[in-house]
Amino acid sequence: MSAVLLVEDDVSLATVITAALAQEGFSVTAVPGIAQRDAALNEGIFVVMLTDVKLADGDGIASLGPVAAAHPRLPIIILSAENTLDTAVRAAGAEAFEYFPKPFDLDALVSAVREAAARRAEGAGLGPAPAPALPLVGRSAPMQDVYRLIARAVQNDLSVLVLGESGTGKELVAEAIHQLGTRRAGPFVAVNAAAIPRDLIESELFGHEKGAFTGAVAQLAGKFEQADGGTFFLDEIGDMPAEAQTRLLRALQSGRIRRIGGREEIRVDTRIIAATNRDLAPLLANGAFREDLYYRLNVLPIALPPLRERLDDIPELAGHFLAQAAAEGLPSCELTAEALEALVVHQWPGNVRELRNVIFRLAALSRDALIDAAEVRSALGATRPQTPPAADLMAWVEQWLAIEKPTPGRWYQRASAAWERPLIAIALQQCNGNQLRAAALLGINRNTLRKRIADLAIEVHGG
Known part of the structure; x- marks a missing residue:
C-alpha cells in the first residue's frame, strides 16, 4: 500500500483528506506540525507528501529546503488558505508538484496525489511548479486556474495562446511566463498585430534590407529577430493579414526568418506567445485565419476570465491600483466599504483595464484621502452605459x-x-x-x- 504523509494542523480537514485518500488505497500518516513531519520522514518511506503552509510550529514552505535535499524524488503538494500570489510564488521554489489554494476540490486533490504517486513510481522528474509573477493580482477561483496553467507553461518551451477579452491582462500573462521561464535572461518583445498598418506588418515582424522598398533607407532587424533567445509576444493575432500568417507559420516551422529583400536565412530561437480577444472559430471557418497556424500556436491555451466573472478580486485589484497611482505621484487614497461595493456591482465591460483607469481617475480627482461611493458612481458614469427607462428594459x-x-x-x-x-x-x-x-x-x-x-x-x- 502506498504511503502518504499529510502535514495539517486542522484536525477536521486532515480527517476528510485521510478518508478520501484511504478510499483510493493510500495509507495516510497525518501529523500536525514540522517536528512530527521530520520525525515521520526519518522513520518511513512515502510516495507523496501534502503540507499546509501555516503550521503551529513554523512555515510549511520555508521549512521544505532540507526535505527536498534529503528526499529529492518525493513529490510535495502544498495546501494553503492564504490564496495570494506571494504564497503561490513561494510555493514555486519549494519543489512543489502541485499547489492547492483552500478551499479546494477534494476529488482534484485525490487525483493530484494519484498522479504524483504514479510519477514517483515511474521515476519521472518532479521539479518545482512555478507560479505566476506578482503583477497578476487576484485570489479568485478563476485566477487560481490561470495560475496553474502558467505554472505548467513555464516548465517547457511550447507555444502558448492566451485567450481573453480586451483589458483582461493578456500581456501580463505573457510577461509572467517569460519572467518565470528559462528564457527570462533573454529579451521580451511584444507586438500588437492590430496596431500595425497592413502594408508594414511583415517588415515590422521580419525586418528588411536597405532599399527593399521605398522608404527602406537602412537595414532593420524585425521584432522576431530582436526576440532571439527570449520571448516573442504577438498580441491580437486574429487581426494578422493572410500574407503575414504564411510567413509566420514558415518561421515557426523552420526556426528561420528572412528579412524583406534579403537572401540570407537567419536562425531565430524564440518562444512564441500569441493572444487574441477574438473568437477564432469563425475566422478558421471562412479561411481568414490559417488552420495550420492556429494549431501551431494553440499548443498550450490559457483562457483569461473577464472581470465580471472574478468580482471577488475587485477589492484587491483596487488596492493594487491605488498603490500604483500613489507610486506615480497621485494622492494616496483609500476606498470606503460602500465605494468598494459600488465597484463590485459594476459589470466592467472594459475589464481590468477599465478598473485601473477608474481607480486612477478617482485618485486624481478625489478631494479627500477617503473615496466614497458617490465619487465611485460619478466616475463610473463616464464609462457605464446609461440605464434606459423601465419601458425600454428589453433594449437594455x-x-x-x-x-x-x-x-x-x-x-x-x-x-x-x-x-x-x-x-x-x-x-x-x-x-x-x-x-x-x-x-x-x-x-x-x-x-x-x-x-x-x-x-x-x-x-x-x-x-
Missing part, C-alpha cells in the same frame, strides 16, 4: 447581451448571476442592512437571502 437587456455574449444554453444562468448581486445589494442598501426587511422587499426567504449573501460575498452594513 439586449445591450447587456451584446456586451456579455453568453454562450448558447447559458443565457438564463449568466443573466441571473449578473442581476442577482446588484439587486440584493440595492435591497440591503435601501433597508440599511436589515436582512429581514431586505428579504421581504425581495420576496424571498430570510435564510435564502443569508445563503445568497454568503455565496456572492456581499458585504452587509448597518441593520
Whole structure:
C-alpha cells in the first residue's frame, strides 16, 4: 500500500483528506506540525507528501529546503488558505508538484496525489511548479486556474495562446511566463498585430534590407529577430493579414526568418506567445485565419476570465491600483466599504483595464484621502452605459447581451448571476442592512437571502 504523509494542523480537514485518500488505497500518516513531519520522514518511506503552509510550529514552505535535499524524488503538494500570489510564488521554489489554494476540490486533490504517486513510481522528474509573477493580482477561483496553467507553461518551451477579452491582462500573462521561464535572461518583445498598418506588418515582424522598398533607407532587424533567445509576444493575432500568417507559420516551422529583400536565412530561437480577444472559430471557418497556424500556436491555451466573472478580486485589484497611482505621484487614497461595493456591482465591460483607469481617475480627482461611493458612481458614469427607462428594459437587456455574449444554453444562468448581486445589494442598501426587511422587499426567504449573501460575498452594513 502506498504511503502518504499529510502535514495539517486542522484536525477536521486532515480527517476528510485521510478518508478520501484511504478510499483510493493510500495509507495516510497525518501529523500536525514540522517536528512530527521530520520525525515521520526519518522513520518511513512515502510516495507523496501534502503540507499546509501555516503550521503551529513554523512555515510549511520555508521549512521544505532540507526535505527536498534529503528526499529529492518525493513529490510535495502544498495546501494553503492564504490564496495570494506571494504564497503561490513561494510555493514555486519549494519543489512543489502541485499547489492547492483552500478551499479546494477534494476529488482534484485525490487525483493530484494519484498522479504524483504514479510519477514517483515511474521515476519521472518532479521539479518545482512555478507560479505566476506578482503583477497578476487576484485570489479568485478563476485566477487560481490561470495560475496553474502558467505554472505548467513555464516548465517547457511550447507555444502558448492566451485567450481573453480586451483589458483582461493578456500581456501580463505573457510577461509572467517569460519572467518565470528559462528564457527570462533573454529579451521580451511584444507586438500588437492590430496596431500595425497592413502594408508594414511583415517588415515590422521580419525586418528588411536597405532599399527593399521605398522608404527602406537602412537595414532593420524585425521584432522576431530582436526576440532571439527570449520571448516573442504577438498580441491580437486574429487581426494578422493572410500574407503575414504564411510567413509566420514558415518561421515557426523552420526556426528561420528572412528579412524583406534579403537572401540570407537567419536562425531565430524564440518562444512564441500569441493572444487574441477574438473568437477564432469563425475566422478558421471562412479561411481568414490559417488552420495550420492556429494549431501551431494553440499548443498550450490559457483562457483569461473577464472581470465580471472574478468580482471577488475587485477589492484587491483596487488596492493594487491605488498603490500604483500613489507610486506615480497621485494622492494616496483609500476606498470606503460602500465605494468598494459600488465597484463590485459594476459589470466592467472594459475589464481590468477599465478598473485601473477608474481607480486612477478617482485618485486624481478625489478631494479627500477617503473615496466614497458617490465619487465611485460619478466616475463610473463616464464609462457605464446609461440605464434606459423601465419601458425600454428589453433594449437594455439586449445591450447587456451584446456586451456579455453568453454562450448558447447559458443565457438564463449568466443573466441571473449578473442581476442577482446588484439587486440584493440595492435591497440591503435601501433597508440599511436589515436582512429581514431586505428579504421581504425581495420576496424571498430570510435564510435564502443569508445563503445568497454568503455565496456572492456581499458585504452587509448597518441593520
